[in-house]
Amino acid sequence: MVVGAGVVGLSCALRLLEAGHRVDVLARDLPLETTSSVAAAIWYPYLALPQDKVTAWGTAAYAEFARQADQGVDGVVMRRGTELLRRRTPVPWWVDAVPALDRVEPRAPYADAWSFETPVIDMPRYLRWLSERVLDAGGTLTRMALARLPEGPLVVNCSGLGSRALAGDATTRPVRGQVVVVEQFGLSEWWVAEEGPEGQVPTYVVPRTDDVVLGGTDDDGDWSRTPSPEVADDILRRASALVPDVAKARVLRHKVGLRPARAEVRLEEELHLVEQYLAIQRVRFNDRLTVGLRSTDDARQALVPQLILQPVVENAVRHGIAPRESGGSVWVLAERPDGRLRLVVEDDGVGISDGPSANAGAGIGLGGLRSRLAHLYGDDQRVEVAPRLPSGTRVTIEIPYRTTHDR
16 A cells, blocks of 8 residues: 655655555655646755765666657756856756756855756656556555554555554654746746845746746745745746746746645754765865764764754865865864753865954855754744854754754
8 A cells, every 4th residue: 555645645646656566655645746746846856864874875766767858758858957056056966866967157145066968857747647646557546544553564655745644753844845836838948046135045946848837935834735925926926036037927826835844853864964975076186185083972872953964064175175285174063062962064275354253154055954943943042153263154053952853
């Protein structure tokens, strides 16, 4: 049995059927009612870790979607597009997953840009195709509001946020995404851009056959499925700045989807991801990068927001060490002073010009991190960015020390 009829559930069901299994798909929401139907659905590794596994998964997914596009699967096409970045960046870690990646001249106010061809999926059409394939292969698809996961020899849980009730997983939380769908106005290439002083707000304009999807938002912990007019206006403003012809396009509809995420994990899991990331970077930097990780035993058991460290460490490598021809070092410290959890990421790279500040940015990702910490802990948290003498940057994060999910 497969529980959940979004793109993950239907894809799992189809693969199991192709392998000769009997498959019944049970779901409260039918495919076109799921979060999957809202997605702009462009292949791009976004907030996905660990990098080695994501690169392998991404390579396989890219190849499969490229095959489907070549075979004319409904809703799947290959489109070239451009990602615009606020700062000069090294080659993305997922470069091996795509056949070609070109650095192109950015336009103001951006400092860097990458162009590549990637799968773009029109999700309503693709979900219909998947549903038909599942049924044609002998599977079943039944609307059923389950109280818990069913018993059976093999149950595949693809219920997303439904896992809170079905699997008793109270740590699963929503990340709200709102999009605006406008009429197709002759756009053939997709655009993605980092917005805000720290690149914390992703903006995208993704063309499909009959329409264009504009986004995006990334609202952690927001359960509302009602489109916000103010958010829609902001999306239209950002998308029009990115692709001016958007401003003249007729709005067709507004959609909201709730993506599942896990609020907190053990710090030891985050440290493991950081170790893997830094090991990959050391290879790519040809030993121009040295690293140091130190943590106390009690700190490693603390509950922390997922991806609390990796974006900060990535900033240190990308914006601190990469610009230096001689390379440099990155250090990570986790400790528990005075009953709180303190995380420190330091580098001896090019540094920042500002003095210590709880509001200064040190690159892409800190804005989103601050928003998540404020949502989870209110004022009981701190993110400070400061110069490190004689060179480099120090980022200090402090949050309450907890080892259980009880607040």
